[in-house]
Amino acid sequence: MAFYMLALIVLLIDQGSKWWIRVHMFVGEQRNVLAPYLHFEYYQNSGAAFSSFQGYGKWFAYLAVVVVAALIYYRVNGAIRGWVLELAAGFIAGGALGNALDRLIFGKVTDFIVWGSGSGIMNIADLAINAGVILLIVGMLIRSWQDKRSYSFK
Template identity: 45%
Template sequence: MLFYFSAFLIILLDQLSKWWVRHHMAISEVIPIGGLIHEFRHYENSGMAFSLFQGYARLFGVVALIFISLVLYYRYKGEIHGRVMNVGAGLLVGGAAGNMIDRFWHGTVTDFIVFSDGGGILNLADIALNLGVLLFIAGMILNHYSSREKKRKYP
C-alpha cells in the first residue's frame, strides 16, 4: 500500500505544481524565494537531465515507461519488499511517471525549482526520483542486514 500511495501522491503533487507553473508563470519568469530554494524559474525542457539531448522528450518518455514497467515487474516478483524499499520504489515510479506524462502530453518537461547551491533546475518529480534512489538503496541495505541477522539466528 505504501508503494501505491507514494507513487500516486508524487504524480498528483508533481502534476498540480507543473500545472500551476504553466498557467501562472511565463517561460523564463522568475519568482525569488530565498533560503534553500533560491527561486522558481519556469523552464520547459525537451531533453533529459541537465538539458541534455534536447528535442527527444518523447523518446525519454518511452524510456520512463520501460523503467516503470521494470519496477512493477520486480515488485510483482517479490524482489521489492520492506517499507523503505516500497516507499523508495513508489517515489521512483511516481517521479518517472510525472515526467513521462509531461513528455507525452506536452513534448517537454516543466521544471521550476532552483536551489541555492546552483545544482540545476528541477521539479517535484526530479526530487522524488533522487529521494527514491536514496530510499531504495537504504532499503536494500536494511534488507541485506536483516536477512543476514536472520541467518545468524536460525542457521
C-alpha cells in the same frame, strides 16, 4: 498498497505544481521563494537531466514506462518488499510517470525549482526520483545487513 498510493500522490502533486507554473509564470521568469536558498524559474526541458539529450525527450517517456512496468513486475513477484523499498518504488514510479506525462503531452518537461545559486533546475518528479533512489539504496543496505545477520546466526 503504499506503492500505488505514493506513486499517485507524487504524480498529482507533480502535475499540479507544473500546471501552476505554466499558468502563473512565463518561460524564463524567476520568483524568489526563500531567498537565497530557493527560487522558482520556469524552464522547459526537451531532453533529460542537466538538459542533456535535448530533443530526445519522448524516448525518455518510453523509458519511464518501462521502468514503472519493471517496478510493478518486481513488486508483484516479491522482490520489492518492506516499507522502505515500497516507498522507494512509489517515489520513483510517481516521478517517472510525472515527467513521462509532460514529455508525451507537451514534448518537454516543466522544470522550476532552483536551489541556492542555481546549481540546476528540477521539478517535484525529479525530487521524488532522487528521494526514491536514496531510499532504494538504504533499503538494499538494510536488506543486505539483515541477510548477513540472519545468516551469521544459523
